[in-house]
Every structure is written in structure tokens, then in C-alpha cells.
Amino acid sequence: MAPVVDLAGVSVVRGGNALLHNVDWRVDESDRWVIIGPNGAGKTTLLQLISATIHPSAGTVTLLGERMGAVDVFELRPRIGMTSAALADRIPRAESVGNVVISASYAVIGRWNEKYDVLDLKRAAFLMRQLQVEHLSKRTFGTLSEGERKRVQIARALMTDPELLLLDEPAAGLDLAGREALVDTLGDLAEDESSPALVLVTHHLEEIPRGITHAMLLAEGGIVAAGPIHEILTNDALSATFGLPLVVSTEAGRWTARAVRR
């Protein structure tokens, strides 16, 4: 089976600075990855690469078996689902939740004059049920809480039945109860074998859901460590990534990190 993501010797340079340098990385179909790193590490740049949004300055990026530069990105993008704060900002606040979700099948935000078939309507209803927002389908996006908006965005990202799902800081800005509820839903998604390959970016180990199989630690545009999560999230590797002594612990599939008291 071809990898879902295959990066070889990838660098991204802007204004003479290497935002990413010499990144080699492979994501397989059954993988669920978390990418962790401090502000400015290059996490968003990496997601832009693997969502076919930007091209590398050097190296090769192969997504879903298609090499970037040799494929029409407009054919590739519907095969990749993504949520991020930047995409959320583009959703019209007056649009209904049902329309926000279903309009992804036409790669537009919000409904215009498209005709949806029964399968589209059924899939949108199924996803709203899965993300527990079915009762909100007639509400406008602008009236939702932050936690409800995150769930609607994930349902929208899954609408095209993508082969790769990218979640950029899905739990950012949620209160404790909202975070725990969303992380639990993401755990169900990650543990479901029928889910697409998953790549989730976060700053906080507490936001890693159950079912995540792999971790990448990123700092200053380079990979500090990447591989099976229990081999990667060690005190030493995490301390090196964030530049301070940290202790990592794990219980019942969840992770925490705290600074060592001097």
C-alpha cells in the first residue's frame, strides 16, 4: 500500500529562512499522528505542505500516491480534509450548520444553488450525528459555541470521505469540559478503523486523544524525533523540543507534561 504522505528531503524557505529543513516523513493509511512543537516550530507550514496548499522549496512531497508538481492540486484537495482556525474564519456566520457541512461536497463554503443528492444528505446527517451536532443543523454557524464550531468543522472536513484528515489545534480555545468532550470524540474517530489517516497538531500533550499511534516532535523547522508515540514522547525528547526540563506521564491512553521543579 502506497503511503498517504511521503516527504523526502523537504525544505520550505521564505525570505531566506528555512521554515522546514530536510524533513523525511511517511504516514501510512492506518496511522494516527500527533505533531507537537513550540510556537514557530513549523507545524502549520508542514500542514500546508501535506494539504497541497504550498509547494516545497526543495525535496519531494507525495500525497495519496501523487507527486506534488506533477498533479492537479484541485483534484487532490477534495481527498484531504482539513480544519484550522484560518479555515473557520472563512465560514459565513449566517450560514446554517447543515449547509456548512454539506457544501464541502462542492468544495464551497455555504450553500448557493448546488443540487445535493440523497447520498450527500445522508452522509451529512451521519457525520453530524457522529460529531454530536445533529440537533444544531438548523442553527447558524455564528450562534454556536467554540466547541460546537470545532465539531461542525470536523464534520465538514469528513464530508468528502477524505483519505487524509488534518486537524490543526482542534481543541484550542475550549474550556476544560469542552476540551475533554472533544478529545473524547476525537479518540472515537482515531480508534475507528474506517477513519482516514489522521494528522493532528497541538501544543499540549493533554489534547492528544486515545488512539493516536505516532508522534512527531518538531522544533526550529526540523524533526527532533518521529515514530511510535510511546517511543517518542519521552522526558528527554520533549525537554529538548521545548528547551526546558519536562516530565511526561501517561495514563489510560492520555498524556500530560509538566516542568521539573528546580
Ligand SMILES: Nc1ncnc2c1ncn2[C@@H]1O[C@H](COP(=O)(O)OP(=O)(O)OP(=O)(O)O)[C@@H](O)[C@H]1O
Ligand atoms: N511567509 C513567511 N515568510 C517568512 N517567515 C515565515 C512565513 N510564514 C511563516 N514564517 C515563519 O516560519 C516559522 C514557522 O511558522 P509556522 O506557522 O509553520 O509555525 P507553527 O509551529 O505552526 O507555530 P504556532 O505554534 O505559533 O502556530 C515562524 O517563525 C514564522 O514566523
